[in-house]
Amino acid sequence: MSFLAPLALLGAAILGPVIVAMYMLKLRREDRQVSSTFLWQRMVRDVEANAPWQRLRPNLLLLLQLLLLLLLVLALARPFFRTPGISGRNLILILDRSASMGATDGSPDRLSAARDLAVRLVDQLPDQGRATIIAAGGQMEVPASSTTDRRELHRAIQEIALRNGGGSDLSPALTLASALAAREDESEVAILSDGNVTLPPDLEVPARVRYFPVGRSGENVAISALALQPGPGGQTLFAQAINYGEQPATRRLDLYLDGELFNAYNLTLNPQQEQSIVTDIPASVQIVEARLNEGDGLVTDDRAWAVSTLGDETTVRVVGPGNRFLETALELLPGVKVLLAEPQATAFEQTAAQVPVTILDGVIPPVLPPGNLLFIAPPRSTDFFSVTGEIEFPSVHPAPGDEPLLRNVSLSEVSVLKAVRVVPGVWARVVIDSEPGPLLVAGESQGRRLAVLSFDLHQSDLPLQVAFPLLLSNLVSFLSPGSGAEASQLAPGQPLALQVDPAITEVRLTRPDGTQLSTQGGLLQSASLHIQDGQMVYADTDEMGVYTVEEFREGALQARHRYAVNLFAPGESQIAPQPDLAVPQTSGLQTTVARQREGRQEVWRWLAALALVVLLAEWLVYHKSGLAYLRERWRKARARL
Known part of the structure; x- marks a missing residue:
């Protein structure tokens, strides 16, 4: 224990002897003659106790007054204990709520442990210290902003819930924290996470940053893939599990077909080993569920779903001079029908519901066709992007993190001659980058999904790589939401989108928990489910499982679509906590975030409260005889009534 104002302890050294001396010195009284001292024995004892410099007799008042003095002096000295915590007056607390924080090596999970730690950090703030709470993981939220109200901060922390979708990118949260810290002195940023996060590459935080790691174990086996494809005489199911831990693991994988147990497989996995299962199932099966039994550190990735797309077909229109690489790869994709158009085509009669995807290979017509678009080596600018020149021999840099368009795609051997x-506009995110400029961007603008590949396939060896059909499959899935096997698989938090014919009057959606939503009255309505520009969009897909979408025309069912939302995210399934995070700070002296920092827990309030209790006790003891007299008068008064 230490003191912030140790000089206050001198008060005890000065005032303590004074109080004792007052009890040792004799009070001056007048001498009076009495007939007898028999009834004055107590008075005589007081006189003897007040004789000058006599030995002190036990006196409760003296003890209480000395205790009161000691407590007051200690409170004025402001004692504190050093605890792992925060010492700044402006705390910016970033709490990771991504899927890996659901690991069960906390109390009961990592997010709960992080919330408890966040409450303790808030309680350790100095007087008039303020805090901002930022929930990171998925879409960033700020449940409490720059407030000194501890109750509000506690409520905001406890309301932070786990998010399965959106990944664990801390870039938005750290960018906001940097802006807040730059406005106030004595700011400190605290990151509560397991460390499995993405950090901004070019950001220096103008404040001290402290990382508080949460979690202990990294042992986890996850279902990393579950796919259902049309096969000979039925359907082919592919399932894969991987051991992300450092110890061998034995698990049982159960497969359910439309809710009924189909088969069980015993898996023995060495560290970082994967095991695959391929089996044929009947054509009538609509939903497949895989479950890993004997739960481990993270239960969220122990279940996965796949839905049948047998009979579904997506039409992809290709406008260009002809490209054998592109056309062959498209024809090999299951559930894809290729429609070729001449490069000079200017009119497109089909609606977006009939032809949801158009690939413009080296051409841009005067009027863009309806639906979602993939531009390959665009010759000129459009409303969505600008073409400003050429790039020679660009290097290929895939986007960091779990980019859905690069799932199972390796670009390490790809070379590009010219692009x-x-x-692009603000709508685009960079999927493949290079130093001179992006090579592949994707996003959504004006109700369309768009992707731009900046190089001609003939100017690259990409068509000769295994990565090409995988990348093209991911692009078609992104551009044709709601169609095909790949499009029926969504990541948590990824918007569910479906091209809807203008004749459709109602769309109903059933969530995995059975809740039904509708674009019209009669069922539970939701602002998150709507139709705009011929496209139905539903964004609240954080819950994993099967979502069912039904299209109605004047009350009659026209079509039914199913979507499986799964956590196939290695960045979340690799749950081993990281001991440190490297966050650059403007001081330049500290680039590695320390795990703990000593804070101060002051106790003067408790001492002052205890002193008040002692003062009350001293008053009661001093007035004991008077209080007894009053009690006796009260008793006699009640007896007369």
Whole structure:
């Protein structure tokens, strides 16, 4: 224990002897003659006790007054204990709520442990200290902003819930924290996470940053893939599990077909080993569920679903001079029908519901066709992007993190001879980058899904790589939401989108928990389910499982679509906590975030409260005889009534 104002302890050294001396010195009284001292024995004892410099007799008042003095002096000295915590007056607390924080090596999970730690950090703030709470993981939220109200901060922390979707990118949260810290002195940023996060590459935080790691174990076996494809005489199921831990693991994988147990497989996995299962199932099966039994550190990735797309077909229109690589790869994709159009085509009669995807290979017509678009080596600018020149021999840099368009795609051997320099709008995210400019961007604008590949396939060896059909399959799935096997698989938090014919009057959606939503009255309505520009969009897909979408025309069912939402995210399933995070700070002296920092827990309030209790006790003791007299008068008064 230490003191913030140790000089206050001198008060005890000065005032303590004074109080004792007052009890040792004799009070001056007048001498009076009495007939007898028999009834004055108590008075005589007081006189003897007050004789000058006599030995002190036990006196409760003296003890209480000395205790009161000691407590007051200690409170004025402001004692504190050093605890792992925060010492700044402006705390910016970033709490990771991504899927890996659901690991059960906390109390009961990592997020709960992080919430408890966050409450303790808030309680350790100095007087008039303020805090901002930022929930990271998925869409960033700020449940409490720069407030000194501890109750509000506690409520905001406890309301932070786990998010399965959106990944664990801390870039938005750290960017906001940097802006807040730059406005106030004595700011400190605290990161509560297991460390399995993505950090901004070019950001220096203008404040001290402290990382508080949460979690202990990294042992986890996850279902990493579950796919259902049309096969000979039925359907082919592919399932894969991987051991992300450092110890061998034995698990049982159960497969359920439309809710009934189909088969069970015993898996023995060495560290970082994967095991696959391929089996044929009947054509009538609509939903497949895989379950890993004997739960481990993270239960969220122990279940996965796949839905049948047998009979579903997506039409992809290709406008261009002809490209054998592109056309062959598209024809090999299951559930894809290729429609070729001449490069000089200017009119497109089909609606977006009939032809949801158009690939513009080296051409841009005067009027863009309806639906979602993939531009390959665009020759000129459009409303969505600008073409400003050419790039020669660009290097290929895939986007970091779990980019859905690069799932199972390796670009390490891909070379590009020449590409156009594309400057996209704010709608685009960079999927494949290079130093001179992006090579592949994707996003959504004006109700369309768009992707731009900036190089001609003939100017690259990409068509000769295994990565090409995988990348093309991911792009078609992204551009044709609601169609095909790949499109029926969504990541948590990924919007569910479906092209809807103008004749459709109602769309109903059933969530995995059975809740039904509708674009019209009669069922539970939701602002998150709506139709805009011929496309139905539903964004609240954080819950994993099967979502069912039904299209109605004047009350009659026209079509039914199913979507499986699964956590196939290695960045979340690798749950081993990281001991440190590297966050650059403007001081330049500290680039590695320390795990703990000593804070101060002051106890003067408790001492002051205890002193008040002692003062009350001293008053009661001093007035004991008077209080007894009053009690006796009260008793006699009640007796007369």
